[in-house]
Amino acid sequence: MKEYFDIVSEIITDDRFKELKKDTHHNTNKYDHLLRVSKLSYKLAKVTKSDVKSTTTAGLLHDFFYGGRKECQANSYLNHPYTSAKNAKEIFNISEFESDIIKTHMFHHTLFRTVVPFINKSEKVKLKDGKPKSKEAWIVCLSDLFVSAYEGLRFNIGGKFAVYLLFAYNMITLR
Ligand SMILES: [Fe+2]
Ligand SMILES: [Fe+2]
DSSP states (O other), X not given: OHHHHHHHHHHHTSHXXXXXXXXXXXXXXXXXXXXXXXXXXXXXXXXXXOOHHHHXXXXXXXXXXSSOTTSSGGXXXXXXXXXXXXXXXXXXXXXXXXXXXXXXXXXXXXXXXXXXXXXXXXXXXXXXXXXXXXXXXXXXXXHHHHHHHHHHIIIIIOSHHHHHHHHHHHHHHOO
């Protein structure tokens, strides 16, 4: 995992990123969630011969916003990808490609909102804008979905399915 830590070390040691330890997210904290997603994104990028640095960096910064998603409009389910991309650009000077990966990481929610439009009517949904535009963006989107399910089950329900997810997550991310 040396290559992984070479990519993320500058960000994860920065105080502005470490601030995220204070934010509760999927029953854990945002800092731990982001590390999990970036580790899984890194592994999947290696396996699929994708852009490893960009996938890992975008995975690490995909939820780089402060506070809860219900706290303000900029943090909402559909807006926080844009807020995170803006913060990541300002603070860590990420590339446009990495920024685009972050902006589409909530595609599953965009899709859900399109199918069930009466939920959260105040938020405008555009399926075309929310769709991942690269292999790397699909990796981060799916890694976030998988890790979120794992965290939700691990910290909430427990049981057999959580054990399977925990096993799969560890097999993929640990060596
Ligand atoms: Fe997110
Ligand atoms: Fe996330």
